[in-house]
Amino acid sequence: MAIGSRLRLLTEKVTTDAAKVYNLYGVRLQPKWFPVFYILSKGEAKSITDISKEIGHSHPSVSTIVREMNKEGLIKEEKDETDGRRNVVSLSTKAIEINKKLQSQLADVNNAVEDIMSQTQNNLWHAIEEWEYLLEQKPLLRRVLEQKKLRESKEVEVVEYQPKYREVFKALNEEWISQYFKLEPQDIKSLEDPQGYIINNGGAILVALYKGEPLGVCALVKMNDDTYDYELAKMAVSPKAQGKGIGLILGNAIKEKARSLGSSNLYLESNTTLKAAISLYEKLGFKKVAGRTTPYERANIQMAMDL
Structure with a gap:
């Protein structure tokens, strides 16, 4: 708000004087017409679309300016010689x-502008170009969302599973599975008895607390084969906590947990309709693999990574 307000105030000061400057020289032009006037002063007839692209104004804005200039007798309009379906305008x-x-x-x-520039420590044109470039690369909204996520992520604590988290582990997983698919026998086994099915078999479960409230869970399931050591499974984050980076925090924590258990790799199964989940796994370092038999009907993609 402060940046926008300061820029508007500066614009108003310049625009007010700009109108007076035209009167000073007896030129019947409105300051807002100048970008269109300047482009057309080069001599080439152009379409509204072409002018819009060149000066960075919207099509409706340029159309309005052209209409106003046309009323003042400053514009002539004709058919494009190369494309008779469109009109072009010129001075x-x-x-x-x-x-x-x-x-x-x-x-x-x-x-006069050069004189102002010579008295400043910062080049306004360069500063504006830098801001425009940076905001084009990453808009302000996205930057604010990143800062929000970063601030909130500092309030996330990852802890080891305890029996008191059994119902949370079950509820969070049932919630997301039921939303997209259906609970399968393999789900029921692990969700009904996470201690016996996962932890007692050499696995682990981590719980993400946000301001002390358990809002995310993830499991490491010990695999009994020669290819993979552990499976990343049963990762679930409460909808009210999504957007706080909890999934990434949990994923990185589970990788460290796997390393501490002596694992050299991780494996997972998912479904390609879960685009956000697949993107998260790729960010964590997982890559697509194939060839394993899965106990889940919903699984249509397998991924793995070296630790």
Whole structure:
């Protein structure tokens, strides 16, 4: 809000004087017309779309300016010679005469701006270009969301499973599975008895607490084969906690837990309709693999990673 307000105030100061400058030189132009006028002053007829792209204004904005200039007799409109389906506009004879008168005004304005620039420590043009470039690469909204996630992630604590988290482990997993698929026998076994089915068999469960409330869970299931050591399974985050980076925090914590248990790799099964989950797994370092038999009907993708 502060940035926008300061820029608007600066714009108002310049625009107010700009209107007076045109009167000073006896030029009948409105300041807001100048970008369109300047583009057309180069002599080439252009479509509204072409002008919009060149000056960075919206199509409706340029259309409005062209209509206003047309009323003042500054624009002539004709069919495009290369494409008769579209119209192009150019400066009228009256506007060309104004452009000749405008040259001395432009020279004086340019020198006045250069004088201001010489008295400043920071180049305004360069600063604006930098901001425009950076916001084009990553909009302000996305940057704020990242900062929000970073701040909230500092309030996330990952702890080892305890019997008191049994119902949370079950409820969070049942919630997401039921939303997209159906509970299968393998789900029921692990959710009904996580201590016996996962932990007592050499696995582990981690729980993510946000401000002390358990809102995320993830399990390491010991695998009894020669290819993979542990399976990352039963990762679930409460909908009210999504967007806080809990999934990534849990995923990294489970990787460290697997390393501490002597694992050299991790394996998982998922479904490609879960795009956010697949993206998270890829961010954690998992890559697609194939060839294993799965006990889950819903599993249509297998992924693994080396630790």
